[in-house]
Amino acid sequence: MNKFDKDIRYLQLLSTSFPTIAEASTEIINLQAILNLPKGTEHFLADIHGEYEAFQHVLKNASGNIKRKVNELFGNTLREAEKRELCTLIYYPEQKLEIVKADEPDINDWYNISIHHLVLVCRDVSSKYTRSKVRKNLPDDFSYIIQELLHERTDDKDKSDYVSAIIKTIITTGCADDFIIAICNVIQRLIIDQLHILGDVYDRGPGAHVVMDTLCRYHSWDIQWGNHDVLWMGAAAGNDACICNVIRIALRYGNMATLEDGYGINLIPLATFAMEAYKGDPCTEFIPKNAHENGLTEKQLRLNAQMHKAISVIQFKVEAQLFEKHPQWKMTDRCLLKAIDYKAGTCYIDGKLYKMRSCHFPTVNPECPLELTEQEKIVMDKLNHSFRVSDKLHMHVRALLTHGCMYKITNNNLLFHASIPLNADGTLKEVEIFPGRKYKGQELMHHTGMIIRTAFQNDSQKMEQEYARDYFLYLWCGPDSPLFDKSKMATFERYFIEDKATHEEKKGNYFVLRDDPKIVDSIMDAFGMTGSNRHIINGHVPVRAVKGENPIKANGKLMVIDGGFSRAYHKDTGIAGYTLIYHSRGFQLVQHEPFTSAEEAIRNGTDIKGTTQIVEFNQRRLRVADTDKGIEIRRQITDLEQLLYAYRHGIIPEKEGKIKVKM
Structure with a gap:
């Protein structure tokens, strides 16, 4: 043809x-x-780490974008307390209505004022969309009414009376609560056109499954997979090393909600085994990091520590088996159970001998240290089965595959979670994925994404699918993995070696060089990005604002927005991280303070305190014509x-x- x-x-x-x-x-x-x-507003978040309440609140307030709209609309016509109350109503309409109805003496008057205010906010946030797009985002029950309220002129006396009559009828027919909830949800939906998640939904916090449920309901989102997301994807694919890491991290933070409540993973076989195998072991090095915060009893803490050590030892065994199975990964030096002198209580690491904190390994045979005991094999078989049959976990993995990839270029912004592997001179580093096949830069990111998908495609060749399943471990902790890019993952050393010099995980060249504008430009050139107004946006490494670290690097060409949602980071960072808004006027970086709770926000009208920084201001308001969507149109x-x-x-x-x- x-x-x-x-x-x-x-x-x-x-x-x-x-x-x-x-x-x-x-x-x-x-x-x-x-x-x-006008260009639609994009919202960038990274490193949520299961902190679902803070995540949901940032979504509801659009990183302060709703508050900004309310301030612009009402200025000095409303008191600060009234604007705060209006914002809280928009964020949490159901819960706020319950409080108001219990406290408000004249509820009908409150309804009338609040609905008028909400209509003004909704009219403003919908102004950058076509009527057709707004209509598609309206709830069926109130679609016609909201359209009438949004598009009638209130400066005309007759039309003003018409709008007032509609609102009065909403109240007198007993529909006010439902209408307020509906229009608040419309505001939340229209304030953000596209949500970008730059990786790491999972681990540390209590509700990664809740975050995923929220994303699955969200109107338009994408995700660039993080190392913790890929770890869970590997666990779902049946990689035993990934399964061990997932469980170990949950036990390390004393937080089993996502595993047990979210995905129904049965940990009883592990608990039963751990209590017997480590009954004489105090397991002091395996007590949860946040033991003083999670409310566990002494008995629960002891069981947690025993399970923690049990799964860690199994992890070191199954990881080492994969390292030896795939020598091209060049990670056999991480088979540290083979480097221990079990009688002397020492370990040989990186050419030096170190004294161990503890050398009690009742399930390790010094003659064959990487071999699982029969009991350990039974535990792993049951855990593997539990991950493979978790319907909800696999539903969420499908969502990650559908909405996700290793990188994304959107509106001249290059998004990825962690790094692009570089040589010491800043040139792109070749990384071997499949044996004998090396890639760098954009090709590396593309083929990494393809190998991840191969693990879940039943039409793939059996050997390729098995290798893809194994490769999840390299992506999690491999030195040249674009999701890790450090010299090593020092898990073993942190548990067993006192000398903190062994705990250091040396960052890859990308993290050393990414403040150089020339290096950042060369990366964007390699990804085919053109023009002067282009950026790299990523997360992965928390920005330590308390030490004066700046999230804006390379003269504004690169922005690091590790959200710092995880409470475990707050002490080191001094803040709760960053989120980024990109609207028609430019980029706004929002620095957040730690979130208290949704209950506190609803009851007292408190918000996440944030400091907004203008990263880039456009002289001319950007329009759809200036975006990728404009090119397609x-x-x-x-x-x-x-x-x-x-x-x-x-x-x-x-x-x-x-x-x-x-x-």
Whole structure:
């Protein structure tokens, strides 16, 4: 088929959607108008780590964007307390209504004032969208009413009375609560056009499954997988080393909610085994990091520590088995159970001998230290089965695969979680993925994403699928993994070696060089990005603001937005991290203080305190025409113009109009 025939075939398919000159012309007019609308607001978050309450609150307030809108709209016409109350109502309408109805003496007057205010906010946040898009985001029950309220002029006396009559009727018919909840949800939905998650939904916090449920309901989102996400994906795929790491991290933070409540993982076999195998072991080095915060009893803490040590020892065994199975990973030096002198209580690491804190390994045979005992094999078989049959876990993994990838280029911004592996001179580093196949830069990120998908594709060759399943471990802790990019993961050393010099995980060249504008430009060049207004945005490494570290690097070309949601980071960072807003006026970086609780926010109207920093301000307000969507729309317009030409020159006949049947 030649190009002309292909073009005609395509235009014939397009004509089924736009069968007449009038309909094609109307769509061109519509698309041209959309190009002139303000750019939709993008919201960037990273490293949520299971802190679902803080995550949900940041989503609800759009990193302060709703508060900014309320301040712009009402200025000095409302007191600060009133604006705060209005914001809280928008964030938590159901819960706030319960409090108001219990405390408010004249509820109908409150309804009337609040609905008028909410309509103004909704009208403002919907102004950058077409009526069609707004209509699609409205709830069925109140779609017509909200449309009337949004699009009628209130400066006209008759129309003002018309709007007031609608609101009065909403109240008198007993629909006020439902209407307020509906319009608040519409505001939350329209304030953000696209949500970008730059990795690490999982681990440390109590509700990664709640975060994933929230994302699955969200109107438009994407995710660039983080190392902790890939760890859970590996566990779901049946990688025993990943399963061990997932459980170990949960036990380390004394937080089993996602495993047990979220995904129904049965940990009883591990608990039973640990109590017997480590009954004489105090396991002091395995007491949870936040033992003083999680409310566990002494008995629970002891069981937690025993389970923690049991799964850690199994982890060191199964990891080492994979390191020896895949020597091309160059990680056999991490088979540290083989480097222990069990009688002397010492371990040989990186050419030096170190005294161990403890050398009590009742399940390790010094002659074959990497071999699992029969009891350990039984535990792992049961844990593996529990991960493989968890329907909810696999539903969430499918969502990660559907919405996710290793990197994304959107509106001239390169998004990824951690790093692009570099050589010491800043050039792109080649990394071997499959044996004998090396890639760098964009190709490395692409093929890494493909190997992740291979683990879940039943039509893949068995050997490739098995290797892909194993490779999750390298992605988690491999020195050249774009999701890790450190010299080693010093888990063993932190548990067993006192000398803190062995705990150091030397960062890869990307983290050393990413403050150099030339290096950042060379990375963006390699990914095919052009123009001066381009950026790299990533997370992974918490920004230590308390030590004066700046999240904006390379003269504004790179932004690090590790959200710092995880409470475990707050002491080191001094803040609760950053989120980023990119709207038609430019970039705004929001520095957050730690979140208290949703209950506190609802009861007292408190918000996450944030400091907004203008990273980049556009002299001209950006429009849809300036975005990737604008490029696509212009392509659609060109196709439609070709269709018009084909209609007018008889190349393709117009379809007959729809016949109206009179009844």
